[in-house]
Amino acid sequence: PDPALVEAARERLGGLATPAGALGRLGDLAVWVAATQGAVPPAPIERVRAVVLAGDHGVSDHGVSAYPKAITGAMVRTFVAGRAGVSVLARQHGVTVRVLDLGVEEDLADLDPAVREFKVRAGSAPIHLQDALTVGEARRAMAVGAMIADQEIAAGAQLLVSGDMGIGNTTPAAALIAASLGLPAEAVTGRGTGVDDAGLAHKTAIVQQALDRVGDRADDPVVTLQALGSADLTASATFLARAAHAGVPVVLDGVISVAAALVAERLAPGAAAWFVAGHRSTEPGQAIALEKLGLEPVLDLGMRLGEGSGAVAAVPLIRSAGLLLADMALLADLLP
Template sequence: MDQTRIAPPSPAVHAQALERLAGLATPAGALGRVGEVGAWLAAAQGEVPPRPLTDVRLVVLAGDHGVAAHGVSAYPSAVTEAMVRTIVAGRAGVSALAAAHGVDVTVLDVAVDADLSDLPAAVTARKLRRGSGAIHLEDALTRDEAERSLALGAELAGELVDDGAQLLMTGDLGIGNTTVAAALVAATLGLPADEVTGRGTGIDDDGWARKRDVVAAALVRAEGRTSDPVEVLTALGSADLATATGFLVEASRRGVPVLLDGLMSVACAVVAQAMAPGAAAWWLAGHRSTEPAQEHALKSLGLEPLLDLGMRLGEGSGAVAALPVLRSGIAVLRDVALLSEILPG
């Protein structure tokens, strides 16, 4: 992929938005991050005040991971297939949140290790493979598969932008994916397994130790290959996470903001930023997850989450839950009076 540095949202428009924010009929700084987010969105949209967010899209990318067979999760990989079907039926956790907040949800089978051909073609037509390799034993993907995954993500983002999406989100679905995401963060940022391994779906101490050992072995196996983001995805990623990475790069390149979710989307963001310097200027962090790797990734990206609610569901749920903060930021810049309008003379 082209590694040309990506320009940020308009500094000039951002300055205009901050000037309007400072002139509102509110005490200085009283709106806190709500006002800051509104100004950021104005810069991303290129106008003050920013337009209301009426077209928000979430793409949930589903795929299985070979590490799931090695005791790193509290649940079997069969749950991935079941949850794809649940999202299609509109009954998943993220489905309820999206319905409440007006978000359009699409789920794609990128690499689920199951036959989902009975589902609509829109869900299955872009499948790249069944599952991804167990990263402590073998590469997750071939180099060609990693590149095709990145291209798929770029294609998906481009289609949504062309269709009028104003704000994008990615969601994840796949047992074992926190192990893979932790390895991506560790390899990209040069961190040890102990510092990035979390409890994922709720594993006990023995499960955590197994998971840490898998991440550590994967990092050893990938030594010497971590300076190339595509090689990192080949060795330690998965088809679904590589697709999310390509999605994030293309959204930034097209100048459309992205609201990130938890560990998986932020791990992909770290790789995307390495692949396309400057891309992170187009992202906001929706929420702080309970996974330690996310904290390291957020720090490296210079992002502070909008919410800290102890969530660890995935599926894009934290990003969707944070959407009202963005809409609030827009509302205050659009609808609050200026102090100059209400004071006499």
């Protein structure tokens, strides 16, 4: 965002008929909304589009998740039926939801072909044993992510939401965060959908094994995605980088979305200025990655549903911020 616009937005904020700082975080968000729109006062945020990228993960055959892989496909059907958590929230807030199968193991041939249009592969290889994707698959996933962002922007998105679905996905997300920040697995690995203490220890060991296997190759962000990510995580990273490059702001969700954002920032330094953190998840890696990105979540409700749900739940507050900056009385009006 243009520093002159940030300055102009701050000046308008300071001129509102409120005590200085009385809007708290909504004031900071208002400045971000105006700056990312390139407009002071900002326009109402009407067209918000959420993209949920779904995929399976080879590691989920290795005891890292409390739920079986079959849930991934079942949840894609639930999105299509409009009955997932994010579907309910999106309906409430007039947000479109597009669910795309990037790497679900199940075939899903009975669904609208648009859901599978960008499928890169079925599942991914277990990252502690081998690279998640081939080089070709990673290239394809990167192109797909960027193209999806372009499509959403072409459709008029003023604000994008990055969501995810996939049993086992907190394991590659932890690996991406650890590899990007040079941290050990235990600093970033969490319980995901709810593994017990033994499950957490095992999951942490799997993440560490993956990090050790890849070693210095993770100095390259593209290799990080290919070796430790998956088709959906790789596409998420380029989706985010492309949105930032195009100057369209994005609401990040939980640890999956934030792991992808961390890699997006490595691919396109400065991208994080276009991101806002929708909510604080319960995964430790999310907090660490957000701090690195300089982002403070809007909501802190202990949510860990994924799907983009925490991001969509935050949309009304982001809208509020912009509306307050645009529509509140100015002190100059009040006391002439």
